[in-house]
Amino acid sequence: MSDFRNNPTAAEGTDDDDRYLYVDGSTALELSELLKLDEWVETEDHPSSFAGVSSGSTNSLNPVYRAFVVGHDHDYGPAVSAGSSGTGERAETRSELAKERVAFKTKSEVEVLDDGYKWRKYGKKMVKNSPNPRNYYKCSNESCSVKKRVERDRDDPSYVITTYEGVHNHQT
DNA sequence: CGGATTTGACCGGCGC
DNA sequence: GCGCCGGTCAAATCCG
Numbered sequence: 001m002s003d004f005r006n007n008p009t010a011a012e013g014t015d016d017d018d019r020y021l022y023v024d025g026s027t028a029l030e031l032s033e034l035l036k037l038d039e040w041v042e043t044e045d046h047p048s049s050f051a052g053v054s055s056g057s058t059n060s061l062n063p064v065y066r067a068f069v070v071g072h073d074h075d076y077g078p079a080v081s082a083g084s085s086g087t088g089e090r091a092e093t094r095s096e097l098a099k100e101r102v103a104f105k106t107k108s109e110v111e112v113l114d115d116g117y118k119w120r121k122y123g124k125k126m127v128k129n130s131p132n133p134r135n136y137y138k139c140s141n142e143s144c145s146v147k148k149r150v151e152r153d154r155d156d157p158s159y160v161i162t163t164y165e166g167v168h169n170h171q172t
Numbered sequence: 173c174g175g176a177t178t179t180g181a182c183c184g185g186c187g188c
Numbered sequence: 189g190c191g192c193c194g195g196t197c198a199a200a201t202c203c204g
Contacts, residue, residue, distance in 0.1 A: 121177060123196060136195070140176090149195095 103163040105153065117141075117168065119148055130154040141170050 118140035125134050134151040146166040153159035 120175090122198095124177095124179075125194065125196095128193070134194085138196095 102165075103161060105159055105161050117146075127151070132157065139168065141168075144168055144170055 119137035120140045121135060121137050123136035125136070127134050130151065132152040132154065134149060137148040137150065139146040139148075146164065146168050149163040149165065151161050153161055
């Protein structure tokens with residue numbers, strides 16, 4: 001159940017501190033972030049960028065990017081907890097985006113897709129909901145605070161979910 | 173030798 | 189107030 005768009009599983013309520021907008025590559029987003037997404041998509045679209053690990057294995061060059069989104073952290077007022085009146089969904093708080101998150105779901109055997117940036121892994125964690133570990137990367141550039149989070153799909157291990165956080169303030 | 177990984181520890185937030 | 193959970197740090201290690 002790749003419920004990325006929203007999590008009706010309120011039963012747990014532990015995960016999902018942010019919401020994801022499920023958008024296809026064709027769906028139009030009115031946010032300026034879309035431009036960036038587009039950029040990313042285009043970047044990914046170039047198979048030449050798919051260097052991957054030197055495993056030499058025949059990686060399936062059949063990328064299917066799918067999800068992503070723009071969420072904002074901060075301002076997570078616990079005030080919503082009282083939203084017992086049905087669903088207190090409000091997807092209109094997109095006035096200010098403190099941080100931006102873009103998640104790609106790609107079908108690939110290699111988790112590390114070369115997007116042209118140098119990443120330094122700084123952590124690995126096991127998430128409770130998935131048997132697969134989650135890797136944390138950070139842009140190697142000094143003044144670039146972009147972070148990346150890579151994990152495999154819980155249901156489809158053949159899919160890799162890469163979540164970018166922040167924007168690069170430097171060229172490739 | 174320098175820099176990237178690794179892996180466990182540490183920490184802060186949220187829920188109960 | 190305590191414990192769970194996710195995210196980050198940092199020291200030791202590995203690799204080029």
